[in-house]
Amino acid sequence: MSLLDELLTRIERQGPLSLADYMALCLTHPRYGYYMSGDPFGAPRAEGGDFVTAPEISQMFGELIGLWCADTWQRLGSPDPCLLVELGPGRGSLMADALRAARALPGFSEALQVHLVEVSPALRRRQKEALTGHRVTWIDSLAELPDGPLLLIANEFFDALPVRQFEQTAGGWAERVVVADGEGGLAMALAPPSPLNAALIPPGLRGAAGGSLVELCPQGLNLAAYLGERLAQQGGAALIVDYGPAASTAGATLQALRRHRRADVLADPGSADLTAHVDFESLAEAAAAKGAAAFGPVEQGVFLEALGLDARAAALAATAPAKAREIEAARHRLAAPGQMGSLFKALALAAPALGTPAGFPDAGAGRA
Known part of the structure; x- marks a missing residue:
């Protein structure tokens, strides 16, 4: 049996699937889920894989994130212990680079309790290889974390959370669902419109023209709300780096x-x-509603350059002249507007007393 067979059987017995349920099963089904058995990361024409993330492009990305965490820890009053948590750590490259950079600040590494939230057995194995020599605890969800000040990293995590789609029709907002196409495959369809759907749509988009589509990520909003409440009550900060527009949009x-x-x-x-x-706008609002301050989002290029990307690239090139072009290419890909620099954004959520975190030069006082 394949996942397609299982989905068709489920649809036959229970009816159409929400797009969120379909997405969740495709990614995390215990047997057939995309993330559960293989390694999806890799550069084109080099390692295979299906996509490449910033930590795999250059060590500079993880190092600067590590320095951001160290600086934030100081702003928090250098709590000991302090939880350092990463959601969806991939191959472990970001955390390995961040922990190496963290040694630059005396006392920071010693105060850290590192937790990785990872559901994939295959990726846990890769992470253990990358983090050999470090004390790390693997958990399945944030609910398993102990209490205490928190520094959380989520790089390209929220974009993989299941989404729902709604279409504006003559009868109101109708949800898109997954159905059997009658030929052994799957197709999209619209469930009957419901007045309850309108309450889910961001207020600024409820009056969108007929035919407009709006995507929602309930799991992401719940997670942002959880982080907002925890940060407000126990202290700390969360750094979310991902791709998408700064403001809520239809489509x-x-x-x-x-x-x-x-x-x-x-x-x-x-x-x-x-x-x-x-x-990002909805994530910030969900966290702020629970008492946290939100900063950004700012473009990834602006964020990394504010943290010292250019200086770090120059230092690496000076120590390895033969790799100077490779280092410059990586710097360009991470920060240039036509590359990842503008599409990707950084959003910080923090305890209200923290103040504006590093890397957010235009964030002002944040939203709380």
């Missing part, structure tokens, strides 16, 4: 990626990464 962005190319979202479920743009 469908869900896509499938296979071998660095777009694929059909409904074809061969479980074989491709499914990802959607992050609604």
